[in-house]
Amino acid sequence: MSRLITRRAMTAGLVTGAGALLAGCDAIGRSETARNLLFTGADLHRGLQRTLQGRDALAPEYRPDQMSPRFRTNGATNPGTEAYRAHLATGFRDWRLKVDGLVRRPLAISLRQLQTMPQRAQITRHDCVEGWSAIGKWQGPRLAHLLDLAGLREEANYIVFHCADRHGASAYYESIDLVDAYHPQTILAWAMNRRQLPVGHGAPVRLRVERQLGYKHAKFVMRVEAVASLDAIGAGKGGFWEDRADYAWYAGI
């Protein structure tokens, strides 16, 4: 009989223990020190992945028959601002992609110029942080080509993408480091599935950084800025979702 009570107590103990652990997780999620420790996970993963993949390991590419029949849109599907509407109405005729910041020759590139530069086309898988995937074909110049044209300065460590879509008071932006910026599959895509990029997928230009999750693939890119540090941009965490919801800056996992 005494053992029965002991067992019951033990069961209760196990349940309470698991419950306390789970309840404790919310408290840890609120504590600054614990968060910092928890957030080192992303840095560890980045270090491990960079070691295993080296600089130029390619994301898998697919055959045309492996493409998704329909590629969904998500996030902002139309910036809807006055300036964007005006560009859209003229087919982005007067639109210029700015490449500036820590570069020797700041650029303002027209869509036509982007389309006539050396191109790279790739059929890749887009992995959303939420878990879904879609396979599509993307085409555009390599980001490395633009950075070489602009002449990146020594002090530059990150490339920031400023976008046309606004979310309340803040504009969408993203950033990558130079390893990803110079990766062969990192392109500024103006075409998707053999057609000019639709508005829902980020017209006129969207970043493709194939070894990372979808939220890094900034849509509606208006300006490419080379910077030494991310501290002064937005809330300083390197991207819109990073600032707003603590998404990991390194989105390789």
Added chain:
Amino acid sequence: MDEELRQTGTESARSPIYRHRIATRFWHWLNAVAVIVLIGSGMVISDAHPHLYWGSYGANYDAPWLSLPRFVDFGPVIGDWQMTIPSYYSLALARRWHLFFALVFAFGLLAFMIASLRNRHFQRDLRLRPAELHWRALWRDFRAHCAFRFHDPEHPERYNVFQKLSYVGVIFVLIPLMIFTGLALSPGMDAAWPWLLDIFGGRQSARSVHFICASLLTLFIIVHLTLVILAGPINEVRSMITGRWQVPEGEEE
């Protein structure tokens, strides 16, 4: 006579046998915490897109083979008890928990495997002998389980056949599958190790296998805890803390 047996029982209770080595005990508790965090945070990650597909892609327009409930809507079941980490929906925070403890889980298993080969835990305790896998032996063990007899009276320190089968299955099949399907979900790892996708038949298949294995692991934990309670929780839990286990006498009490 009965009295004598009881005396012997008390004798053996005074000198418990050393059953669990330090590596086994340390990994057991480290893994217990990691698994609870991984399952709890995994449920929140599942909530972000609770549909499972087969193949390389799968999103809203594609047909899922399974649509899951929203796990953050479950609980609280008992008082403050909650199922998910964090208790509310935050994909970013759930991913921080999941990816940090994924490292503990993966490198913990690796260290435990190395230690268990060195201290001969695998060879001594988990090696299945052909005679044990004979259907007669399995049937005998099944009947013994039904009668709540979990130990061979001749060799009480040995694991029974079902115990061996489940531990071998978890350590060498389920947990490695969890780790490798998890890695296959990472776009960075898919670039580093493209064979991950070949093994599992695409990222969405890997995601489905990840979920199936997580469900089996959860089932294992429930059965494991139930059997710990049935086998005498104080003795079992203490043995997993101190390593010393008392040979149960009069288990039917």
